[in-house]
Amino acid sequence: MKLLRETVMLGALSATLAGAPLVAQGEERIMPVTDPLTLKECGECHMAFPPSLLSASSWRSVMANLDDHYGDNASLPEKETAAITAYLVANTGRWGSPGVSGSSAGQPLPRFTESQRFAHEHRRFTPDRLAREGIKSIVDCVACHRGAEQGYYDDD
Numbered sequence: 001m002k003l004l005r006e007t008v009m010l011g012a013l014s015a016t017l018a019g020a021p022l023v024a025q026g027e028e029r030i031m032p033v034t035d036p037l038t039l040k041e042c043g044e045c046h047m048a049f050p051p052s053l054l055s056a057s058s059w060r061s062v063m064a065n066l067d068d069h070y071g072d073n074a075s076l077p078e079k080e081t082a083a084i085t086a087y088l089v090a091n092t093g094r095w096g097s098p099g100v101s102g103s104s105a106g107q108p109l110p111r112f113t114e115s116q117r118f119a120h121e122h123r124r125f126t127p128d129r130l131a132r133e134g135i136k137s138i139v140d141c142v143a144c145h146r147g148a149e150q151g152y153y154d155d156d
């Protein structure tokens with residue numbers, strides 16, 4: 001009985017040790033979009049953002065307002081909108097709670113770039129600095145994270 005318990009504990013300990021270096025190196029991968037339709041339709045103007053960056057309710061409100069999309073018109077036929085919504089909602093997460101910004105009609109749309117966690121990680125990048133470096137907007141992930149489309153963000 002005692003022997004069994006020690007074996008179990010040792011097993012747990014070596015599992016912890018084996019996992020430790022991964023955590024220390026910050027190798028947290030954010031699953032990229034894999035759905036071809038979402039990649040195509042949502043990767044046209046900016047990188048197709050990983051579904052785990054927003055909660056299900058936030059994705060629903062983004063997808064319900066594509067005609068008034070952060071000041072742009074990103075509307076799609078109903079069938080495609082429904083398919084993309086289903087994909088995003090099935091793979092949702094919560095990378096920090098999002099903030100909300102007015103779109104052109106003053107309608108609040110969720111922005112993961114305004115979550116505390118995202119804002120903190122990117123606090124050095126003021127609009128002035130982005131402009132100086134020739135980066136259009138902080139949503140241009142690939143400008144700085146070359147591995148973003150594969151889900152890697154700790155490469156710089």
Ligand code: HEC
Pocket residue numbers: 041042043044045046049062066069070071072073074084110111112113114136137138139
């Ligand atoms: C016609 C161009 C266009 C298309 C197509 C498009 N977007 Fe966008 N999207 C934008 C613009 C412009 C912004 C605002 C960028 C900025 O603030 O610099 C934006 C911002 C966003 C944001 C907010 C990012 C933040 O600041 O947190 C989300 C989420 C988003 N888009 C999701 C989608 C999804 C999902 C699709 C596909 C259904 C899509 N977009 C397709 C132009 C587009």
Ligand code: HEC
Pocket residue numbers: 026028030113121122125135137138139140141142143144145153154155156
């Ligand atoms: C102007 C450059 C720049 C842009 C644009 C940018 N980032 Fe970053 N990002 C950084 C830097 C620098 C860090 C801090 C990296 C570090 O400390 O390892 C960071 C950190 C992160 C982290 C945390 C990584 C970790 O290992 O903790 C994530 C996730 C992230 N960015 C996602 C994004 C996403 C998604 C976008 C696009 C919507 C984006 N970033 C746009 C420069 C940028």
